[in-house]
Amino acid sequence: MKRRLLLSLPLVGFIGLAIFLYMGLSMDPFGRDSARLSDAFPSFELSTLDDPDRRVDESLFEGEVTLVNVWGEWCPTCKQEMPQLLDLADRGIRLVGINYKDTRDKGREFLDEFGNPFEVNIFDPEGDLGFELGVYGAPETFLVDADGIIRYHHTGYIKPEDVRDTILPEVEKWQ
Amino acid sequence: MAVISRCLAVICLSLVAGMAVADEVREFGHPVMEQRYRELTASLRCPKCENQAIDDSNSPVSADMRDRVYALLQEGRSDREIQDFMVDRFGDYVLYNPRLEGRTYLLWGLPAVLVVVGAIVVLLIVRARRRASAQALSADERARLNELIDRERTE
Numbered sequence: 002m003k004r005r006l007l008l009s010l011p012l013v014g015f016i017g018l019a020i021f022l023y024m025g026l027s028m029d030p031f032g033r034d035s036a037r038l039s040d041a042f043p044s045f046e047l048s049t050l051d052d053p054d055r056r057v058d059e060s061l062f063e064g065e066v067t068l069v070n071v072w073g074e075w076c077p078t079c080k081q082e083m084p085q086l087l088d089l090a091d092r093g094i095r096l097v098g099i100n101y102k103d104t105r106d107k108g109r110e111f112l113d114e115f116g117n118p119f120e121v122n123i124f125d126p127e128g129d130l131g132f133e134l135g136v137y138g139a140p141e142t143f144l145v146d147a148d149g150i151i152r153y154h155h156t157g158y159i160k161p162e163d164v165r166d167t168i169l170p171e172v173e174k175w176q
Numbered sequence: 177m178a179v180i181s182r183c184l185a186v187i188c189l190s191l192v193a194g195m196a197v198a199d200e201v202r203e204f205g206h207p208v209m210e211q212r213y214r215e216l217t218a219s220l221r222c223p224k225c226e227n228q229a230i231d232d233s234n235s236p237v238s239a240d241m242r243d244r245v246y247a248l249l250q251e252g253r254s255d256r257e258i259q260d261f262m263v264d265r266f267g268d269y270v271l272y273n274p275r276l277e278g279r280t281y282l283l284w285g286l287p288a289v290l291v292v293v294g295a296i297v298v299l300l301i302v303r304a305r306r307r308a309s310a311q312a313l314s315a316d317e318r319a320r321l322n323e324l325i326d327r328e329r330t331e
Contacts, residue, residue, distance in 0.1 A: 030226055033267065036267035102236070128240060132237075132240055132244070132265065134265070135223070135266045135267070136237075137224040137237040137266065
């Protein structure tokens with residue numbers, strides 16, 4: 002009996018490994034956590050999309066839970082995502098946009114066409130602020146708490162059901 | 177003639193393909209600097225792509241990362257500092273070689289542990305077999321064997 006058990010060990014090991022690797026197959030490589038979670042929002046000084054003379058910095062995030070959405074006119078998914086962002090803004094959540102690697106004209110056109118849920122848009126034409134945030138594509142969305150700490154990160158498209166299932170619970174959690 | 181022109185076309189095409197990423201011209205003051213740049217960009221993984229180093233990727237974020245690597249090298253930062261800079265922003269994902277630290281002991285140690293465990297198991301099995309063959313005859317069997325041998329002798 003003992004010998005049987007011993008002999009079955011390799012099989013058990015193999016099955017364990019197979020299950021482990023099989024689970025890896027269905028993992029989303031973009032589902033990984035942002036390296037910036039629990040970090041303070043990186044310091045920056047940039048102008049806003051509306052007003053080249055208005056400078057904003059990280060103090061923008063003090064005092065209120067804010068959703069920060071990284072978008073660009075060149076990004077088709079960002080257009081699809083706008084209804085969800087407008088919905089979030091309607092629910093009273095404060096949204097700040099980062100207009101990422103874009104031009105002022107195109108960025109403004111985008112907002113005229115698809116609506117503007119953002120209290121303010123940070124104009125980041127070189128993508129420097131995006132780089133500091135570890136952004137590797139748009140759209141990306143960060144939740145920043147009232148102390149300016151990054152608490153949640155969503156990579157890619159926010160689906161209509163994501164608003165209810167993940168974004169709203171996270172906002173409530175940190176409010 | 178046709179063969180030659182075809183060969184030329186292939187060579188030209190492969191040159192163009194190779195230049196897709198290499199169209200950035202960078203000036204390195206020193207060959208060592210250039211070597212470090214090459215090694216760093218080959219060992220950092222593009223966060224957007226599933227499995228490409230940033231020196232081999234046309235993704236915009238890879239281009240940004242190459243710019244940062246170059247700028248940080250010019251500032252005189254060490255390789256480790258440059259890797260830390262990228263890990264701070266993009267996570268451990270960007271390192272092709274995971275670092276040896278608390279969380280990765282299992283990852284690095286498991287293969288070695290498995291080899292050692294395997295060797296011990298093989299050793300135990302071999303020893304058990306050897307002992308088993310040495311003690312193959314029980315007392316009864318030995319007596320019977322002796323009896324048979326004796327009978328052979330007396331006949």
